[in-house]
Amino acid sequence: PCRFLLPLRIAEQESKARIHLLEIIQTAKRLDRILVLPRAGKSRLGLCFRWSFEAYYDEDLLQTVLQQEGVRAVTQEAFKHWLDSSPSERLTRGQLVSLASKAKSDSTGTVIFGDDNGLTVSVDTKPIQTQDPRLPGCFRDRFGMLLSGDFIPLSIYPSLLLSKSLKRQAIGEEFVSIFGREDIRNASRSRVSPDDEPEVLMLDWDMRHPIYSQPFIGSITYSPLLEHLAGKVSSPSSPYLMIHWRMESVSPDVLPDCAHALVDTISDLLLTSELGEGVQKVWFAGDYPVPISNHLYPPSSDRAPITTTIQNKSGTFRDFGEKHREAVDILVDAFREGAELDRWSITDLAAELLRMENGEVLDVHPDFMTDSGALGILDKMIGMNAAIFVGGSKRCGRTR
Template identity: 40%
Template sequence: MDAEIKRRLRSAYIFVLKQPSSRCRPRCFSHRPCRDSRFWLGRMLVNRVVVVVGEEMRRWHRVVMDGHLRSRYRVLPRSPLFRDVSPVKQRRRCSLRHLLASLKLVILAAIVLAILSSRLPSSTPLASLPTRTALGRVLPSGLRPKLRKTPLVDRRIFQQLAELEVEPDPDERPYFSPNEDLQRMPLVTGIPENHSKKSDPEQFHCGLLPCRFLLPLRIGEQESKARLHFAQIIHLAHQLDRTLVLPNVGKSRLGACFKWPVNAYYNLAEYNSTLPSGRPALIKADTFRHWLRSQPARETTGRSVVVSLPAVVEEDPVPAEMALEIRVGTDPTDDLPSCFDHKFDSIDISDYPPLYITATAPFPGLAIHDALKPPILDDEEQDPMVLMLTYDLRNVIFEQPLPPLRYASNLHSLAKEIAPSAPYVAVHWRMETLEPNGLPNCAHALVDTLAELRERQPDLDRVWFASDYPVPLKTIARANNAPENTNSNKSCTFRDAGALHAEAIGIFVNAFAGLDGRLAGMELLELTEQAIIHANVRVGLEAELLRDAGVRGILDKLIASKATVFLAGGMGCAKRSSFTRQIVDMRLPMEADGKMENANIVDYFGSQ
C-alpha cells in the first residue's frame, strides 16, 4: 500500500510539472512565465496531493469494507484483474484553450464593428457617439451602458431668475457708480438671443467723414427717468457730431445688454434725422454690431466714459468753470457691462484709458461736450471711433428743454384697447420708500376723495388703480393680510412690502366691497394678465414683451393720461415721481384742446 501511494504521489507531481503555461510552452523554471507562476504551481501541487491522498484513503476504505463483507457473507473475493480508475482526469488540451480564446476574440470584434458602424448623422455634433438603439441591438442587457438624456435648459428659466433678482432703488443710492472694492462671483458674459433670419441687418454708411459713434452702455434709473436721460444723450450725440447707437430696453431700464430693441418702448421717428456733417443721427444696435463685424481687426477704437454724480453733493453752488471733475483710469475694462465681450468684442479699447467724469454743478452738458470733443479737430488719432458711455446722473444736463420721447404706437394701441370706457378716474399711488406708519391714513384719505368725486359726478363709476404694490388687488380679501408671492411685474425695486402696506391696500379695496362700503357700486380696475392678453388679440405684440415690467408701467401711464380725472398721492402719502410728472405732461394738451370739461389735470389725496 505504501508503494502504491508513493507511486501515485510521484505521478501527481509529474502531472503538475507537465501543465502547459499560458502560452502552451514546455514547463521550464528558467522561462519567465514559469517563474511568475511558481506560486500557482505550488498551489496546484498541494491540491493534487490532497486529491490523491483522499482517493487512496477512500480506495483503502472500500477494500477493507469489501473484504470484511465478503468474509461475513461468504462472497468470493474480487478478481485481481479489477482495477480502480481515479476520477481525476489528467489530460489537458492546449488546442481547446486556443479555440475558446479565438472564439472570444471573434465575438468581441463583431461587437466593436457593430458599434462603430452605428453612428448619428454626420451633421450633428454628437456624430461620433453610438445611439441608444444601436447599443441595445448589439450588447446584452447586462453590458449596455446606462445612457441618460442630456438635460436641456430653455429660455424660460431666465424669466424665473429675473423675478428673483433684487435691484437697488436708483433714487436712493447709486446704481452704476464705480466701486473698485467690489467682490463678486464671475458674471455670465453672454446669453444667445433668438434672432430672426427673415431679414439681414441694414447696411450702414457713415458718409464722407470718418465714422464716429456714441454707444450708451448703461443708463441709470428706471424707465420714467431713463426716458429723460435718453433724450439728453441724443442731444449730446448731436452736439458731438456722433451717430448714436440706440440702446436696448428691458425690465424698465435702458442699456446695451437688454433684450428688446428701443422701438419696443419708444417711437424715434422724429429723431431719425441727419447730423450737420452728413452722418446718420441714429443707428440700431443690431446694425451697429453688423457694421463692427465688417471692419478689419483692431481698427475700431473705443474709449469708456463714465459720467456720474459725486459721492457727496456740495450745498454751495459750484462755478460753471468747475462743473466737472475728470479722472483718467488705468484699466480700460473697468465698468464695462457683462455683455461687452459678447456683443462688442471687436472694439479695441487698449489705446484709450477710461475717463471718469463727475458732474459737480447743474446743467453740465456743455462742459461734458467740451471734455469729450477731440482736442485737435484734424487729428483723427486722438479721437476714438466709439465713445462708450455709462450714464449715472439724476438730472438733465442741458438747460434748454428738449422734446420728450413718444411711446411706441403699438403700446398706444394696446392701452386704448385695455382702458375702460370714459368717464373713469385714474389713481396713481407709489408707496415705495414711504414711511409705512402713515399709509393706513393715506388709504382713508383716498377713499374720502373718491367718495367726494362720485357725489359731484355720479357717472364716475370706474376707478383705474396704478400702483407699485406687488400684490394684485383681486387677491386682497380683507384688510391686514400679508403680501403674497406673486408675479405682478409692477416694480423691479419694490421688494419690502409689509403688513402696513397690506393694511392700507386692504382699507382701499374693502371700500368697494359689499353694500356697506363707501365706494360700493364703483368698479375697481387694474392692469391684469387677462386684460392684456384679451386686448393684444388685435394688436399682436409678442407675449414675452407683454410680461416686461417696463411695458406694463408704460401701459399704466398711457391709460392714466386719458382718464377723466387723475388723482395722485399728496406729500406724505406718495413720492413725487417722474411717473406722475409725465402723466401730467401728457394731460396738458387735453386742456389746450378744450377737452377738460368735467375733468382735471391732476388732484392730490392726503396731505399736501
C-alpha cells in the same frame, strides 16, 4: 469715417432715463457722432436689455425729429451688423467715458485734470478688460472687439464745489469741450497719436439732472404698440377714475390711515361731485406689486386669480409688507357689496390684461406683458386718459 456714441448704461428708471437720453442726443449732435439707440427692459435703458428701443418708444417719429435737427441715429441691431460686417483691416476701437454726478469710490485714475469750480477728469490707469465691472455684462460677447487698448478710459465728475450747485448749473458745454482738450488727449492715448479718435465712444451716463442749459427741441414718445394696448385695455369710450399711489419710501405705519383718507376722497369725487358723472370703473395703479384681484377674491373663489405672482413695477421698491397689504385691503373693501363705493368696480392693469387675453389674441410676446417698464408705461398712458386722476399726497405717496 463713421464715429459712434454708444450708451452702455443710463441712470434711473424709465421716465427719468428718457430725459437723460435727450441729453445724450444733444451730446451726440455736439460731438458729431452717430447715436446708437439703447435697448429697453425692466424700466431701464442701456446696452444689455431684452427689448429693442421701439418696444418702448416710437422710433420712426424720433428718427424724423433727429433728422430735422441734424442728428444721426441707428438701432443697436444695425450697429452690431455694421461691426460684424466690417472688413478686418478697418479699425473699430472704443473708449470708455463715464459721466457721473459724483466721484466713484472705486476710481483708479492717477492723472487728474480739473479745478475747484468745474468738472474733474480722471484718466484711468487701470487697463480695461473684457470682464471689467465697468462694462455691462453682455459687453464681452457682443462688443468685445471694441477693446483695443489704444484709448484709456475717462471718468468725468463735478468738483466738490460744483456738485453742490449741479442741479442749477449747466455743465454740458464743458463736458463736450473735454474731448478736444490737448492735455487730456495726450494722457488718454496709448500707442496712438493724440490726434487719433476712437471710432466708438462708450458712454456710462450716471447723472441725475440735465447737463445742458436748453432742453433738446424734440421729445421721445411711447411706441405705437403701447399706445394700441393702452387704448384696448382702458376702453376710453367710458370715463374712469385713476388712482395712482406710489408707496415706496412712505412709512408703512401711515399707509392704513392714508387708505381711509383715499376712500374719503374718492367718495367725495364720485358721490357728491359732477366730475364723477358717467364714471363706472376705478383704476388702481402705482408701484404696489400684487394684482388687485388677489384682494378682491378669496383663493377658493372661481374668480380668484390664476396666478398670485408678484409683479414688480419698480426696480427700487423692495420694503413691501403687511402694512402695504392692509392699506390696499381697506381700499378694496370700500367697493364690496353694501360698502360706500359698491356702485363702482375697482380694477387694475393685471386684471384688464387677463380679461383681454381671455377674450382676444394679443400679438405681443407674453414676457413683454410682465416687463415692469411696459406695465409702468401702460399705467401712465391709461392715467393720462382718465376723467379723474387721484395721486398720492406728500405724506402718503412718493411724489417724485
